Amino acid sequence: MPQTNLARKQLSGAVHQNRALSRTGLQERAFSRLFQGLVYAQIWEDPVVDMKGLALQPGDNIVCIASGGCNMMSYLTAAPGSVTAVDLSPAHVALNRLKIASATALPDQAAFYDFFGHADRPGNPALYDRYIAPVLDPVSRTWWEARQGTLPRRIEMFARGFYRFGALGRFITAMHHISRMAGVDYRPFLASRTMEDQRAFFDAQMAPLFENRLIRVLARRRASLFGLGIPPAQFEKLALDGGGDIVPVLRERTRKLMCDFPISDNYFAWAAFNRGYRDDGTGPVPPYLDPANYDAVRAYAPLASIVNRNLTDMLADRDEDSTQAFVLLDAQDWMSDAQLTALWTQITRTAASGARVLYRTGGGPDILPGRVPDALLARWRYQPGCGQLWAEDRSAIYGGVHVYKFRG
Template sequence: MIQTSTAEQQLGAAVHQNIALSKTGMLERLFSRLFQQLVYPQIWEDPVVDMQALNIQPSHNLVCIASGSCNVLSYLTQAPQSVLAVDLSPAHIALGKLKLTAVQSLADFDDFYRFFGQADSRQNLETYDQQIAPNLDPQSRAYWEQRGLRGRRIAQFKRGFYRHGLLGRFIGAVHLVAWIGRVDFRPLLVAQSIDEQIRFFDTSIAPLFDMRLVRALARRRASLFGLGIPPAQYDKLAQDGNGDVLPVLRERVRKLICDFPIQNNYFAWQAFHRAYQPTEPRSVPPYLARENFAAVKAAAGRVRMLNRSLTDQLAEEPAGSKHGFVLLDAQDWMTDAQLNALWGEIHRTAAAGATVIFRTGAKADLLPGRVAADLLAEWSYDQPASEAGFQADRSAIYGGFHVYRRKG
């Protein structure tokens, strides 16, 4: 079985910054408890933006936080030498290993896409039992075959996997609020132009932010746990709204709806349809594109996936061995001591010219003034790549995208 006690200790170290009996401390402990479950059935960072910033080469060894593993498998389309993926959530590791085992076990792309692209077919259970499970490691198999009130956990891929996890349930709650506000998302999903999308936002979505219910929910820190946002990160989001998170959320939703053609933004489809596009041509994560199936299959064996903290795992990696680091938004959770410990290991393991990318809930880069000045001086901030990545990120929920490159 998954070693939850170790995972709980790791999550506690990452999230618990206040005493247990304080209001914030209790929220932190609730969040870390929830994070033991599946949070992200789909990762909510755009891997296309990541790959552009990383400029992945066949000789590169990458390090990333796994989350829902859409990033991990998408990086394989560029055939790096290796990918080390870590995550504090044991459920995320089980999901990543399921994906890696499936892409190596299934000969046909249509079977793979039905499993992870549609993720709502009874046939997926037969595919799992006959072709995937026999090759899956015992821990991950135990996770997916654990039984609950609705049968085995793997049956989520029969019922619509992307409706599960904290994120899936959060999106479901958003749809409920939209229903209360009499919003129908179908006109958005068939929009033929950005102008139509903007009109939809202005007439149907913007008024929701004036609803008393929405204002009350948005101002409760626990209400954003479904987005994987702990109390410390919630507070950073609110900073961009002068202490009020509501205008920040409004702008992030506006960007998701208005800044990219709906037919090219699978994040918007997941948010407003709760699934990927049902017909071709589809916008999907790179690992789910038919033309990338062979490349992902060929490189899947180059991934190591571990339920550990990134700092602890880097401490065991050889010096100068890594070329790209993908930190997602994990640094938003960290204290100054944790940031410095992480960057000490990043610097030690980074090859000359290595790239670090990360996202922040707030707009500002959080490293200056917090990471030791002499350590940060060994890295250069790539302003053009950071701005370009932020503008191109279709996920739209972050305040900043940041790129650092090691000097020398």
């Protein structure tokens, strides 16, 4: 089966839960088509929280969902035995393979940072041609060298501000246009010196946006949040935290993003309000881009891999007792009870003694009890301290961070 057809089939299985001609079914199919292209130029979960919650140890074998790959690459700083990633989007697979190859192919840390930290340097495509393309797998090379829109090759995105591309990049750009029309300028926020400055900006500039009638109407449309990677099933879980209304949920999570962490430490806030990391290269970045971690990322990159597969199917081909850590992102919010049970059956089969599973949910409550069979879930212990992990998650978009540990 050609790769594009396989990707469509896998996405359909993951997202489509309603009849094709129903309103929700049509929205699910529109969302799955979106995921055939680039959605996340940057993953929107905090890898520092992941590594703390998983208590990663040197030599651990890690399985994760890749998305934009920042977390997969950041786990390399923990000296893993292996990192095996999956993703249903061929674009995300191509991006992750580009990152893995670049870590060893580019000549030094400065070139690596130009490519993925600045991600807008005119010389980046030449770096790709000279260093990365010769070692990149043929499928990924074909993806990056294909034309997209007005770009002669997709790799040119790295000369034009890569983090402004993809569905998330377009969503953030649209939010900037709406904010500008409302008279909001984010530069004073990015220049904040204290948390008090950040909170004052939110109260004066951002909070009123959530009272704007047009913004409230747009926010309540499921399709409006596709750019955040939120499918219809997850939209409903988010809205439950607001008593059925998504607007107060979005307001509170925007407040957390802007007010609960110093702007000097939160690269997610820079990505949202600067549409890329700090321009001069001195601001916060994911762990894999921190110059202090470059040697570790370069050394362990050969132990990372990614495949364009469903996570459950990939685990079915994996050895028993082989994995110490699993990172599921928020994918379970999309799943039916049968899909959750199949996934946790394979997680349990492949889990080593003391293995940990970390995932996020759009709403606050854990979604597994009552949906995964009691006998299966009883083999795992929900870990204390998950509320603190959620509080420390700088991405701020999720309602809960959850960790289970394997009892055996």
